[in-house]
Amino acid sequence: MLDWLQKWYKNKFSDPQVVTLFLMLLTGFFAIYWLSGMLAPVLVAIVFAYLLEWPVARLTRFGFNRTISTSVVVLGFMSILILLLMWVVPIAWYQGRNLLRDLPQMIALGRTYLLELPELLPGMVGEDQILLLMQSVDERVMTFGRTVLSLSLGSIVDLVALLIYLVLVPVMVFFMLKDKTELSNGFVQFLPDERKLITQVWHEMNVQIMNYIRGKVLEIVIVGTVSYAVFSLFGLNYAMLLGLLVGFSVLIPYIGAAVVTLPVATVGLFQLGLTPEFGYLLLAYGIIQALDGNVLVPLLFSEVVDLNPVYIIIAVLFFGGLFGFWGIFFAIPLASLVKATAKAWSTRVHPADPAD
Template sequence: MLDWLKKWYANKFSDPQVVTLFLLLLIGFMAIYWLSGILAPVLVAIAFAYLLEWPVVRLTRLGLSRSVSTIAVVAGFLGLATLTLMWIIPIVWYQGRNLLRDLPQMIEQGRSYLLELPQSFPGMVSVEQINILIHSVDERLMVFGRDMLQLSLASIVDLVALLIYLVLVPMMVFFMLKDKAQLTASFVQLLPSERKLIGQVWHEMNAQIMNYIRGKILEIFIVGAVSYAVFAIFGLNYPLLLGVLVGLSVLIPYIGAAVVTLPVALVAFFQWGPTAEFGYLMLAYGIIQALDGNLLVPILFSEAVDLNPVFIIIAVLFFGGLFGFWGIFFAIPLASLVKATINAWSERAHPHSNTAI
């Protein structure tokens, strides 16, 4: 066994470039893990810089300088984002407040439905089971209310951090776009001279990350807008609030869609009950989710999601547990990074073979 491990280690890690690549990845992961709170504005700025790089490049190809292109793109993006948020946030806040106001009535309505189950299904559901279920739900609601109170108190501190983000992030995005060549050259100087393997992985990941971020933002807007339109057409309560939730749910592949289905179904059920309207709405919602997963995602992400769904879910759970929100957001690129690293590593150890996840 020991001889096999020595042989495996000598075969896989005899190349200095392989060792350098793994050390670089290890340092990067550890830095993000331990310094994620400090580096959060930088990560946000990097994500937006990737998003805005495409229009900046297009303007430079039209003959504008890099500085002028960056100013135009950043100013246009900030203006559009500000107008969008000024329209969405007040309506979402109003609908969220109405939902909290109507929540006690919805809870009582839910209790009435549950208490009718023993009469409708006497051989399957007992009164004791319903009482235990109601008691469990009441306890969870109490815990939820306590957590929401703590969250509202903590939001005062988060408001200060948000104000800092609103100043620092646009500045960093601007300089990341404007001085991209200089920043990249400075980073490359820190790398060893023998960096062919690192360059191979980087060039593959750079295009995938840009494709992924641009596609994810477009997916959020498309899915959210279509969901809002469908909810409004059906006359569902809180349509914009639920549409925003459905749009944001695409940040978590597969899991997000499953989780956000619950509030949509509950609001529709408490509004219409077990009627045809409820069935038609859930059918329309199911069609949206099916089109998103089977049509929109392949079009937007192309090679960026060339991963088995099992690996994507594992990546969401693993990187989300390590890095929180940003681990979830970048779960697919990080999984692709692992895949690209293993492929490059295997090709270097066995030049005539090709290993893929």
């Protein structure tokens, strides 16, 4: 066993480039793990820089200066983003307040339906089970209320953080795009000379991250907009808020779609009752999710998501538990990084062992 381990270690770590790649990944992992709170504005700026690199590159191909192209794209993007926020956020905030106001009535209606289950399903559901479920729901609602209260008490701190983001992030995005070549060359100077393997992995991941961020933003916009249109067509209350929830649920593959189904079904049941319209609403929502998973995702991420769904869910749980929101957002690229690293590592050609 010891001889096998020694042979494996010599085969995998005898190449200096493999050791360099391993140390780089390990350093980056611990840096993000310990400094993720302080680096959050930088991560946001990197996401926006990747998103806007495509239009900046297109403008430069038409002969525009890199600085001018960056200025036009960043100003245009920030203007559109601010206009959307000024339209969407007040409506979503108002609908969220109304939802919290109507929540007790929804819970009461849900209790009514639950208490009828023992009669509808005799022998399968007992009254004790219903009462235990209702007690659990009450405890969760109280916990949610305390969470909302703590968030409202910390709104001043959140406002200050938001102002910092509004100032720092656009500035960093502008210089990341304008000085892309200089920043890349400056970073490369810190790398060792034996970096062929790092370059191989980086080139593969750079394209994947760019495509992933652009595709994920498009998926959020398309799914959220279509969901809002469908909910509005059914006359559903809180259509904007629910559309936002469905749109952002795509950040968490598979799990997000399952979780956001609960508020959609709850609001629909409270407003429409057990009617055919409620069934049509759930059918339309199911069609949206099916088209997203079977048409939109393969179309947008055909070059990025080459992973089994089981690996994606494991990556979401693992990296989300380590890095929080950013771990969830970058779960697929991080899983792809692990795959690309393992592929580059396993395909390294080592010199044959000398004959005994």
